Amino acid sequence: MTQVGEGHETAADEAGPVLTFGAPTAGEVLAERYQLEEHVNNDSAGRQVWRGIDVILRRPVAMVLRHPGGDSAVEMLQAAVAASRVIHPNLVGVYDAIDEQERAYVVREWVDGESLRDLVASEGPLDPARAIAIAHSVADALTAVHATGMVHGNVHPGSTLIADDGRVVLADARADAADSTESDVRAVGGVLYFALTGHWPHTEVGRSALPDANRDSAGNPAAPRQIRAGIPAYLDDLTMDLLDRRVAAPGSDALTAELGRLDAAAEDEEYEDVGPLRFVQAGAGSSSEPIRSAPKILVGVGALIVIAIIGLIFGIRAINNTGNSTDSGNNPAAQPTNAGDSSVQPPAPRPxxxxxxxxxxxxxxxxxxxxxxxxxxxxxxxxxxxxxxxxxxxxxxxxxxxxxxxxxxxxxxxxxxxxxxxxxxxxxxxxxxxxxxxxxxxxxxxxxxxxxxxxxxxxxxxxxxxxxxxxxxxxxxxxxxxxxxxxxxxxxxxxxxxxxxxxxxxxxxxxxx
CATH class of the missing domain: 2.60.120.260 (Galactose-binding domain-like)
Structure with a gap:
């Protein structure tokens, strides 16, 4: 059973080998509170993942242990502290982060279930409706993370957990300087691709690397519907656009809204009626721009409308006061002008x-x-x-x-x-x-x-x-x-x-x- 601690292969924790000297044992109580019950696995960075019990609150927990602690564990502990500030139903709750110098560990919510990686390995690629629902949950979790100014940095089939009750949760944030809100959003495209095909579009190395995508001579991954029949065209387009860096990435909130729309259509089995993609924040995925919420956008649009109406009223009064002509059709001042930003181009038509x-x-x-x-x-x-x-x-x-x-x-x-x-x-x-x-x-x-x-x-x-x-x-x-x-x-x-x-x-x- 895969729990937290699973994710993409990185070199971030190469200094932290699997615990050997002074290795923890079942029954041991850490920090006078967390009792180790069962060693679940070792994650891709060599850290031990245990199922445990919070003996004070009497609830199951997951514990990720790293050896050594100290300076080499700072990144792991900082990521855990940051993640603990975000409460969301699609994020694994982080309860504690402790550094004992010889070892460090993070205490997190225990999720009864399995990772998307294990689910696809056992059952094969998922049907489009289920893939959409999982991606929707992941994007919703990212929206909450990005709203705080944080980056997750580890959106991956191994860190996407599907609970036995159907809940989808994202675990194990590991953001470093190379990560951004845009890379998080594009990783949702990778999760969609993996759920639909059973292959990972990003090259990985290491013992737990996922099966690589089929690629053309230029190294580009084949589209999902080239691999598997029955994938709707709009879902194929969305997945490939998220993976294509030539296409501007949406903000996580815009992606959540779009996946929510498709998720609702999937429940009603209206795949052919969903229409074109409707990202309302084209290009908002740039890591240099703040994430803007839908209410703020609506307020901004409302303000522009009010300004336009006021401008129109004063414009009409100015025309009437000139007395030069009663025929507004012959008055250049009465003709509509393009007051918009000429740099804003209409979206390109979709095939x-x-x-x-x-x-x-x-x-x-x-x-x-x-x-x-x-x-x-x-x-x-x-x-x-x-x-x-x-x-x-x-x-x-x-x-x-x-x-x-x-x-x-x-x-x-x-x-x-x-x-x-x-x-x-x-x-x-x-x-x-x-x-x-x-x-x-x-x-x-x-x-x-x-x-x-x-x-x-x-x-x-x-x-x-x-x-x-x-x-x-x-x-x-x-x-x-x-x-x-x-x-x-x-x-x-x-x-x-x-x-x-x-x-x-x-x-x-x-x-x-």
Whole structure:
């Protein structure tokens, strides 16, 4: 059972080895108050974690012991004292911090349950609704921490505890000079990623390191829905935006509000109706700026409205007093002016899923142009993952000399700006190449041959076999528009029927602006 003391691998406590000389024993009473009951584990920094009893208040406690104490334990004790000042239902309560020089220890709330790390290790990745609920609780805890001017510094699946009663609590603050409110917020994206995929997007070292994320050639982690089917697009976008340092991080309060909205939608199973993300404090995650609460923002907005109304009244009076014209339409002073801050830019539009219909897709099968199962093409865009276009069974994974491959052509009717293609297949191991072109050369063998030859791949690199059943492609040029998109299979996975190679394409989703 994992309790407090679990977290990311750091070098902060390398000077503190696991207790050996004068090691504590079950039954020993520390500070004439805390009786050690059971050694639970050693955390990633080498500190012992014990379950104990507060013999005065008769309540269970968790105790984190470090050897030696003194100067080398100052950071641990200071973090504990700071954490004790924040009371929140999603934070582990800190009761005491004691330095005996030879050893130091922190006394904390005991939580009956397990860490997110252990939960995912035993049960596998969580469903989206549960992942959202856990991230919401963690973000809410961070909002309380940040409101005091503190930083947590150790948001991690090992320090995220799920109690037996369902409560989610964040433990073991370890902030140092390198941590910030922004790094805390981005770590919530890591917790979401881990809950959804079972992999950690941040590189770790050490004996308790988490499984690393699948990465592309540049080292960037694959999006959750590239690894696992059934993850809503908005949740995938939120997770990746939090991890992407090119995207401004929200404040913890704004993230809590957004996750709360998604949490409520998840309870009602309204995943498709939540709409775009609504961060009200874009860029508020900078560690150099104070965390602002929603009431203060509302007061500020109200004040601006009052000022605007007063300004409008005086402006109208000034216009009426001039006597130059009764037609305000001809009076430049009566025309609205842009009094706002010109440096404030409207938020960039977010891509939306494009509605695809049966008349927009057809099967491509060179060189024979076989159309025996062409009617199945419509199943790839019908919104039902249980229906599919199924290939025939082939003797080898690549099509070889028979043909280069086969696929589905999408005609959007007019050129559009695109952002991503998502392909859901019946099994991993298919090699999929997404290509684009300027025209359809005809629904026949010769047209298919020319189409496959002339269409260009989104990527300059050779397509690789998919590692999951959902694969996303995002190589579209934002300065170009596209009308024709070809989802082309060049290699098949082994058939689940025991012989040959085949696959089904269950859904194709296209996002754009």
């Amino acid at each position: 939306q899923q494009i509605k695809l219909t049966a008349d927009m897709v057809r099967m491509v099968d060179p060189p024979t142009g076989d159309r025996s199962d062409s009617e199945q093409a419509k199943y790839t865009v019908d919104g039902d993952p249980d229906t599919a276009w199924e290939t025939q069974t082939y003797n080898s994974a690549p099509f070889g000399r028979l043909k280069d491959g086969m696929g589905i052509l999408i005609n959007l009717g007019q050129p559009r700006s695109l952002s991503e293609v998502q392909v859901l297949t019946s099994a991993p191991g298919a090699t999929i190449d997404v290509r684009t072109g300027s025209k359809d050369f005809g629904d026949n063998s010769e047209g298919d041959k020319k189409l496959v030859k002339d269409f260009k791949s989104l990527s300059d690199e050779k397509p690789e076999k998919s590692t999951g059943t959902t694969t996303a492609f995002s190589g579209f040029n934002p300065d170009e528009k596209y009308q024709y998109v070809l989802v082309f299979l060049t290699s098949l996975p082994p058939s689940d029927e025991g012989s040959g190679y085949k696959v089904s394409v269950n859904e194709i989703k296209l996002s754009g602006y």
